[in-house]
Amino acid sequence: MKLNIIAAFLALVLISVSCTNLDETLYSQVESKDYGQTSSEISTLVGGAYATLRGTNDDISISYPTCEYVFFLNECSSDEACIPARGTNWRDGGRYIQAQQHAWESDNVMLLSAWRYCYLGINKINEKIFTIESAEMGEEAKNSVLAELRSLRAYYYYQLLDMFGNVPLSIEFGADANLPNSTRKEVYEFVEKEFKESLPYLSEEVIYGRMTQNVVNAMLARLYINSEVYIGEARWQDCIEACEKVTGYIIEPDYFTNFLTENQVSQENIFVIPYDHKEGTVGNYLHSMTFHYEHKYTVSSTGDYPWCGNGICAQPGVYSMFEDIDRRKESMLAGDQIHKGTGSVIIMDNGEPLIYTEEIGDFENAKDNEGVRLHKYEVKAGEQWERDHDWVLIRYAEILMMQAECYVRLGSADLARPFIEQICTRAGIETPSTIDMDFLDDEWLREFVFEGTRRTVNIRFGTYFEPWWSKEANEAYTAIYPIPQTELDKNPSLQQNPGY
Amino acid sequence: MNSMNKIYKNKAQFLLKVFCLMVVGLYLLAHEGMAQQSTISVSGIINDETGQPLPGATVLVEGSAIGTTTGMDGTFILDVPSPATLIVSFISYKSQNILINESTPLPLTIQMVSDMVSLDEAVVVAVGYGTMRKSDLTGAISSVASDDLRQGVIASTEQVLQGKVAGLAVVQGSGDPASGAVMRLRGGTSIAAGNNPLVVVDGIPGVDINTIQPSEIESIDVLKDASSAAIYGSRGANGVIIITTNRENKGKSIEYSGYVAMSQVARHLDLLSANQWRQYVRDNNVTNAIDYGGNTDWQEELEQTGISQSHTISFNNGGKDSGVRASLTYFENEGVVKTTRLDRLSSSISAYQYGLDGKLKLELGLNANQDEWKPLDYRIFERSYNLSPVIPVTDENGNYTSVGGNIYENPVEIMNNRSVRNVRNRLLSYFKVELELLPGLKSSTNLSYEFNSTKGNTYKPTYAVMEGQTENGYAQKTLGEYVNKQLETYLTYDKSIENHRFNAMAGYSYLNNVYEGFGAQRRGFDTDLFLYNNLAAGQDFRADDNYSYKGEATLISFFGRLNYSYAGRYMLTGTVRRDGSSRFGANNKWGTFPSASFAWRISEESFMDGTRGWLDNLKLRVGYGITGNQEGIGEYKSLEITGAVSTDRYYDGVSDTWKSGFGTVQNANPDLKWEETAQINIGLDFSLLNRINGTVEVYQKKTSDLLYTYPVPTTQYAHPYMLANVGDMTNKGIEFSLTGNVMTRGDFSWDANLNLSSNQQEIDKLSNDQFQTDGVIYSGSLHGLPGMSGMYSQVIKEGYALGTFWGPQNHGLDEDGKFINDEEDSDLGNMQPKLNLGFGMNFTYKNLDASFATYGMFGQKVLNATAMVMNDPSRLPAYNVPDDFLTSGINDDPTYSSYWVEDASFFRLQSVTVGYTLPVKKLGLSNARVYVTGENLFVITGYSGVDPEVSIDGLDAPGIDKFNYYPKPMTVSLGLNLSF
Numbered sequence A: 001m002k003l004n005i006i007a008a009f010l011a012l013v014l015i016s017v018s019c020t021n022l023d024e025t026l027y028s029q030v031e032s033k034d035y036g037q038t039s040s041e042i043s044t045l046v047g048g049a050y051a052t053l054r055g056t057n058d059d060i061s062i063s064y065p066t067c068e069y070v071f072f073l074n075e076c077s078s079d080e081a082c083i084p085a086r087g088t089n090w091r092d093g094g095r096y097i098q099a100q101q102h103a104w105e106s107d108n109v110m111l112l113s114a115w116r117y118c119y120l121g122i123n124k125i126n127e128k129i130f131t132i133e134s135a136e137m138g139e140e141a142k143n144s145v146l147a148e149l150r151s152l153r154a155y156y157y158y159q160l161l162d163m164f165g166n167v168p169l170s171i172e173f174g175a176d177a178n179l180p181n182s183t184r185k186e187v188y189e190f191v192e193k194e195f196k197e198s199l200p201y202l203s204e205e206v207i208y209g210r211m212t213q214n215v216v217n218a219m220l221a222r223l224y225i226n227s228e229v230y231i232g233e234a235r236w237q238d239c240i241e242a243c244e245k246v247t248g249y250i251i252e253p254d255y256f257t258n259f260l261t262e263n264q265v266s267q268e269n270i271f272v273i274p275y276d277h278k279e280g281t282v283g284n285y286l287h288s289m290t291f292h293y294e295h296k297y298t299v300s301s302t303g304d305y306p307w308c309g310n311g312i313c314a315q316p317g318v319y320s321m322f323e324d325i326d327r328r329k330e331s332m333l334a335g336d337q338i339h340k341g342t343g344s345v346i347i348m349d350n351g352e353p354l355i356y357t358e359e360i361g362d363f364e365n366a367k368d369n370e371g372v373r374l375h376k377y378e379v380k381a382g383e384q385w386e387r388d389h390d391w392v393l394i395r396y397a398e399i400l401m402m403q404a405e406c407y408v409r410l411g412s413a414d415l416a417r418p419f420i421e422q423i424c425t426r427a428g429i430e431t432p433s434t435i436d437m438d439f440l441d442d443e444w445l446r447e448f449v450f451e452g453t454r455r456t457v458n459i460r461f462g463t464y465f466e467p468w469w470s471k472e473a474n475e476a477y478t479a480i481y482p483i484p485q486t487e488l489d490k491n492p493s494l495q496q497n498p499g500y
Numbered sequence B: 001m002n003s004m005n006k007i008y009k010n011k012a013q014f015l016l017k018v019f020c021l022m023v024v025g026l027y028l029l030a031h032e033g034m035a036q037q038s039t040i041s042v043s044g045i046i047n048d049e050t051g052q053p054l055p056g057a058t059v060l061v062e063g064s065a066i067g068t069t070t071g072m073d074g075t076f077i078l079d080v081p082s083p084a085t086l087i088v089s090f091i092s093y094k095s096q097n098i099l100i101n102e103s104t105p106l107p108l109t110i111q112m113v114s115d116m117v118s119l120d121e122a123v124v125v126a127v128g129y130g131t132m133r134k135s136d137l138t139g140a141i142s143s144v145a146s147d148d149l150r151q152g153v154i155a156s157t158e159q160v161l162q163g164k165v166a167g168l169a170v171v172q173g174s175g176d177p178a179s180g181a182v183m184r185l186r187g188g189t190s191i192a193a194g195n196n197p198l199v200v201v202d203g204i205p206g207v208d209i210n211t212i213q214p215s216e217i218e219s220i221d222v223l224k225d226a227s228s229a230a231i232y233g234s235r236g237a238n239g240v241i242i243i244t245t246n247r248e249n250k251g252k253s254i255e256y257s258g259y260v261a262m263s264q265v266a267r268h269l270d271l272l273s274a275n276q277w278r279q280y281v282r283d284n285n286v287t288n289a290i291d292y293g294g295n296t297d298w299q300e301e302l303e304q305t306g307i308s309q310s311h312t313i314s315f316n317n318g319g320k321d322s323g324v325r326a327s328l329t330y331f332e333n334e335g336v337v338k339t340t341r342l343d344r345l346s347s348s349i350s351a352y353q354y355g356l357d358g359k360l361k362l363e364l365g366l367n368a369n370q371d372e373w374k375p376l377d378y379r380i381f382e383r384s385y386n387l388s389p390v391i392p393v394t395d396e397n398g399n400y401t402s403v404g405g406n407i408y409e410n411p412v413e414i415m416n417n418r419s420v421r422n423v424r425n426r427l428l429s430y431f432k433v434e435l436e437l438l439p440g441l442k443s444s445t446n447l448s449y450e451f452n453s454t455k456g457n458t459y460k461p462t463y464a465v466m467e468g469q470t471e472n473g474y475a476q477k478t479l480g481e482y483v484n485k486q487l488e489t490y491l492t493y494d495k496s497i498e499n500h501r502f503n504a505m506a507g508y509s510y511l512n513n514v515y516e517g518f519g520a521q522r523r524g525f526d527t528d529l530f531l532y533n534n535l536a537a538g539q540d541f542r543a544d545d546n547y548s549y550k551g552e553a554t555l556i557s558f559f560g561r562l563n564y565s566y567a568g569r570y571m572l573t574g575t576v577r578r579d580g581s582s583r584f585g586a587n588n589k590w591g592t593f594p595s596a597s598f599a600w601r602i603s604e605e606s607f608m609d610g611t612r613g614w615l616d617n618l619k620l621r622v623g624y625g626i627t628g629n630q631e632g633i634g635e636y637k638s639l640e641i642t643g644a645v646s647t648d649r650y651y652d653g654v655s656d657t658w659k660s661g662f663g664t665v666q667n668a669n670p671d672l673k674w675e676e677t678a679q680i681n682i683g684l685d686f687s688l689l690n691r692i693n694g695t696v697e698v699y700q701k702k703t704s705d706l707l708y709t710y711p712v713p714t715t716q717y718a719h720p721y722m723l724a725n726v727g728d729m730t731n732k733g734i735e736f737s738l739t740g741n742v743m744t745r746g747d748f749s750w751d752a753n754l755n756l757s758s759n760q761q762e763i764d765k766l767s768n769d770q771f772q773t774d775g776v777i778y779s780g781s782l783h784g785l786p787g788m789s790g791m792y793s794q795v796i797k798e799g800y801a802l803g804t805f806w807g808p809q810n811h812g813l814d815e816d817g818k819f820i821n822d823e824e825d826s827d828l829g830n831m832q833p834k835l836n837l838g839f840g841m842n843f844t845y846k847n848l849d850a851s852f853a854t855y856g857m858f859g860q861k862v863l864n865a866t867a868m869v870m871n872d873p874s875r876l877p878a879y880n881v882p883d884d885f886l887t888s889g890i891n892d893d894p895t896y897s898s899y900w901v902e903d904a905s906f907f908r909l910q911s912v913t914v915g916y917t918l919p920v921k922k923l924g925l926s927n928a929r930v931y932v933t934g935e936n937l938f939v940i941t942g943y944s945g946v947d948p949e950v951s952i953d954g955l956d957a958p959g960i961d962k963f964n965y966y967p968k969p970m971t972v973s974l975g976l977n978l979s980f
Helices: A002-017 A039-054 A069-076 A092-101 A109-133 A139-163 A184-201 A213-225 A227-231 A236-244 A255-259 A286-290 A293-299 A327-331 A396-409 A413-427 A437-448 A454-461 A485-490 B002-034 B116-122 B157-161 B226-235 B274-283 B298-302 B379-386 B411-417 B606-611 B865-870
Strands: A269-273 A391-395 B038-047 B058-061 B067-069 B075-082 B084-089 B096-100 B108-111 B124-126 B131-133 B141-145 B168-171 B182-185 B198-201 B217-223 B240-245 B251-265 B306-318 B322-334 B341-355 B360-373 B419-438 B441-460 B474-497 B500-523 B546-566 B570-581 B590-601 B615-629 B641-644 B650-652 B657-659 B662-666 B675-688 B692-711 B721-745 B748-765 B777-781 B792-796 B804-813 B819-830 B835-845 B848-858 B861-864 B901-903 B906-917 B927-935 B939-941 B969-979
Touching (some): A039 A109, A039 B650, A039 B662, A109 A485, A139 A184, A184 A213, A213 A236, A213 A269, A269 A396, A391 A396, A413 A437, B058 B075, B096 B108, B124 B217, B157 B168, B198 B226, B217 B226, B226 B546, B226 B615, B226 B675, B298 B379, B298 B411, B379 B411, B606 B615, B819 B861, B861 B865
Parallel strands (some): B038 B108
Antiparallel strands (some): B084 B096, B124 B131, B141 B217, B168 B182, B217 B240, B251 B306, B251 B969, B306 B322, B419 B441, B441 B474, B474 B500, B500 B546, B546 B570, B570 B590, B590 B615, B675 B692, B692 B721, B721 B748, B804 B819, B835 B848, B848 B906, B861 B901, B906 B939, B927 B969
């Protein structure tokens, strides 16, 4: 009896002890080696690359191209916008005054955000290219997928070329992490080559939010028009030719069709970052960065509008550059802000009326109501924090403006006139008798105000280095930003840009 | 050379002793043979202090082998030579010598007096897979009996240990009735992988501590050093809390215990009242002030007197062969902030049965409980500080006022109009078999099943606005659950050969954890009638509205322990555990965790003979061991994972639809493993004057392979971050505890206990060749405070402890009221206390008893971010400020500096209890006691905020008082215990 019990017991122990299997069973996740086998799986991998255009907030850098540091960086260092300190708010360790004065510290978080925004996208694409190159799929389908990824990557490098100039070219997954800087010229050449090599494999159709031949030609035009800045070699004619290849778009009769909440209806927008809060997109809340806290009552009598932080606004002088009849002047909000419920001017919590003024007394200590506000995209009562309008990166008006500028620069102002007429007519203003560089400079601002491209225009026109409101003259080296200190600390092969 | 001499000397003494004994023995033999003595038959009864007979007591004739033990009725009969000295002894009682001759009146009645010291030494301590007598311990283990646990309203079981164990900090960062406390043993071991001790309930490791209610606890043993905790291997590094329940109580009883408690907010911020605000506006001719005509104390508007009650009924019938016990508790805990509460129904039933002539023991049990609670949106506290006192709560129509601004929404409206109902169910069932296979060889097998599920229900009405956001109604339901299935089986073997005692144990354990859950939410409701009960009524669909997940982990272990003791003087323990976890990377699937320890009862040595008059026990312990922490590794963390992330959703222009974008969401790390802590511990136990027990422990813990998520170059890795074992950290400290009887005079007795501990932490390493941190690692986020977006107050830095405040040093204010701050940032102190204290006393006089317990933390810093933000000249007149702002002279923007980093040392009266035991024997009751307990009646501190005890958990805001403070209650309860 006793022996039986012992034997049975020991047998039980042995059976249980023999189980030493530690394999992991996955249920709601999948190992990477098991994914990317079918064409629908591959299309989800490619789609993920486009999603990087929206940027991320990884707690250290808020890398949004639409409304926070990436956008702030380029807007606030241009002559059209600024973020003055208002009492306690918007001091944030001096990061915005550096942008205003082009007095950069390399540890400014906006620089790091922009750098990371681009490289996160680039390296993600490198990895996807690596995965897809080894996937089993037809040659034609593979080429088309790879062309989309390569041109998207080139778009990120175009931004790096424009902002930082001498950046490392990371083009292969698994390459050395400590890549040295390439020269701005090398980066330029890489961008041009990638765009050009991708072109034949891209769709000729207009496909919303995707890399197509039209989009790449528009981007090539941008590259060429700034060629003199980037590599010291003017390519105005190349720019015109690239523009001429962009087809299938119109100038929308109403300027603001391009900026509607449902702006996918626009036939002018060439490349956009699509947003839809219901689809879980994050990072599109520009109006909440500009309006005053009480502004919501101008939108809804019950204040049914997201919180606003009273930050970014137009620099003094920008608002007056627009004629009153200029339809585009509505891209800004100035003057008395009327409460929708009471019909009278909103009173701020300090007891003063909410009147947005063009003048800003003191960049370091602006009053809550000072500064004309950004008002480009549609504002609707009941909107969510995450706005639904797609973020416009390139629209057909830019193709026209680029051609006009190139013709003026090539000495054929007459050839520029038809393009400028389309722009001015749509805006509701007279086309001036003389189309010169000064006019073009202002018109670039008026047409594309708060679209994140003004800094590049300032540099191309040389105004970037001149004094303006709350800013002294700057030296030429400020045309590119310093490389973020965090990146320099991490990568010993990386050199700081000259001058910094 | 000296030590050699000593050994020889001892040996010589030993030989001499043996020789003397032999001589005496021979003499006695001879004496017996030569002298003819008379013999008397002595009868008697041996009672304890209360007059109850003591069965099993030993009666021995001094200097002879003649002896007996008392029977069940406490009596004995023994033939003894006359005259003789009887030695009467019983474990945990003082021995008595009684001189017997022919004239001694018979039968004897001997009353034994309990011996506090040996009582303490005889305590049985759970050491994991077995128990040991305290006197045999070689590691650092603190034991707390149920009577010594914290008293009062206990919402979460770990709170019973607050201030009770040297080295175990139990920090209660909130007064929320549904929130528990954070346990941190010896400073913790980890940066990011968790610092919670492993909880073992009746031998089942890994149990949710709240499965067990305080009323069911018999004792708690805390395994503090690595030589004790190594038996739990990769889960032992943060210490082990072993809870033994009263499921094996002997005897028959019915017990009731219950209380009713009233709580009030102990303290809140002194902010301007409406009158003070108006005075300020008049005195300063403030022109832009808007007086809404109200007179509101926003903090008081949120508060209430919380009424709580608890009732436990239990019955017990435990005998030699079988027993059963059952208990039921109903607990209702109302918070001091309106709407907050926790309701708990908890039950347990257990039974045991012996068979095969006592060789087989079967045992089974079931614990089940349900918690229902109402979480609070803590952002209402910030709003209650912000809103001006002249704003009324409601307007003339009874509608809640709304002045606007993202941090100025009406907190009363938020508090009252959100519907939240969370429910958690916990179930623990087990089956145990113990079988004596051969004399001394015993096998034990435990099978357990633990189920835990949490259901969440939330509804925000259509008009709700928070931080400027409205969702037109928001309803959410979530469910998360897990199952732990566990088999543990082990063999123990006991053997004694003369003075040598061996105990060996070897076992195997298999733990399988499966968790799964899902959630659904909808927005855009046209009616608020359904609350969270009808999700389909919401018309606003979003991509991430539904989700589900499932995962599984397996932990397999082999373990063993060997104890050896010689003559109760020298004790050696060695343990080893080998853990294999599915969570570990392929290259590190198995880890081995050994330990060794040694104890020497110096007081038993003959050369200590001269000290016996005052020194009852002196024991030196030395232990070393290696333990692990695998809390920070979730499932599948070592694999490269591709996933659909919501941030990767994209618009597919071809199909005109939004789709989930897929990508690599996690890099492979086949080297991923546990964090490893090597700890050395030296302890000294002592007992003095038969009434004082004390322990001193000194330790050093060296943790290596600290887990942290490192940024990795995306040129080489598909994902920009990676969890890796890199850093090192050291903790060292000293602990001291003392318990004793201060005085006993007749019916009055006075006991006291004290524990002190000090821990010092330093991070030694954070980077290696492969993984570097992104510059400094910041912690203590200030994000969300005005003007401080994306800013941090602390650094995690080599050479410093976790939670080190890092910022500009302040040198006061200049004549304009501006802060004079250094340009450079520097070390502003640390949120970890330098000293922890627990101190209490108990008094009894006849039927009256009284006790108090206190605890304190000293030397820690707290960032008073609430004050930092509120002492802002731009707040007035629109927003409220602290009273003392008006005299502070501050005329500057809120700026983080040492100005706001305060010493938060405190000393708190945890509880005071006065009880009276009613004389109820005549009524058929065996015991009845009524008591009054007051909790948190005062706290002594120099800290200027609401409460110096703030949460130390996590990396986000440890040691930061940041608006989110649920005030602690001051509580008085009236209780009754009955048994019959």
